[in-house]
């Protein structure tokens with residue numbers, strides 16, 4: 001039958017867990033047949049790639065890149081500078097500002113250079129804001145000041161001038177304050193001539209966000225003129241974290257409606273700005289949401305057995321609508 005990558009007029013992808021890709025044939029099959037873009041769920045994060053100062057571990061990330069090349073899929077790089085998933089040697093690094101600057105620059109440039117010609121786009125900075133619109137007081141900000149963000153983009157650009165560089169964050173659809181802060185940062189980077197080409201909306205969203213808030217998040221991001229990536233899409237259906245919740249047909253139908261609305265709003269953007277849509281993993285058994293809420297949830301388009309859910313049909317309906 002027809003698959004998402006055959007239907008979509010823009011790249012459509014999933015975050016991939018390398019272990020599952022290697023060990024679970026049904027997972028591998030869905031990633032191969034449905035998607036033409038992949039993001040490493042964890043394998044390209046700082047702690048995974050750069051576990052000690054002099055050691056880089058490329059094994060898992062290279063495996064994903066090889067897989068993508070064999071399957072004509074794009075690799076989206078996630079993520080160079082984030083406050084989480086840092087190795088202990090970074091969080092305990094005791095040194096001067098100049099040395100910290102060098103640490104950031106070296107990490108960015110080593111990683112971007114390693115994947116040059118293979119990874120054409122990067123989430124350069126991830127989640128620099130708090131929900132109240134203030135800059136998060138991450139270790140990077142503490143050591144390097146607010147403008148670490150701009151310099152991270154400059155360093156990535158130096159290493160690969162052809163790469164598309166993204167700022168990625170969450171909350172556009174539920175916090176106007178945060179959205180405004182993010183959009184004003186990316187607009188000011190653009191105005192200053194900082195090399196930024198895209199904005200990633202993570203879109204870890206849920207049944208209780210209205211379709212109109214979802215659409216506003218997408219259209220206001222596009223008003224920056226940058227490419228837009230729905231970078232980590234999933235739609236949680238148990239935001240009250242009830243441990244007794246079950247995935248009823250009513251929830252499945254509501255979720256289908258949400259997926260359709262998100263994809264429709266994205267599809268309505270100018271083609272040149274549609275970098276793509278990526279769901280955060282593949283099947284409901286694999287989602288980070290279950291660990292986060294310690295509750296049952298079913299946020300993805302495939303079920304625990306990698307069968308298509310109504311959510312999948314909602315995506316298809318949006319892709320097929322005119």
Ligand code: G3I
Pocket residue numbers: 041042045084085126202232288
């Ligand atoms: O691999 C180790 C394993 O060896 C160890 O035994 C185990 C014990 O905790 O941890 C494993 O690492 C975990 C890793 O996922 C792989 O499963 C980390 O603890 C855990 O923190 C990590 O969680 C990831 C999280 O980012 C933090 O990096 C999630 O899988 C991943 O889905 C999540 O993704 C983030 C995006 O990068 C950014 N936006 C939000 C999104 C959801 O939180």
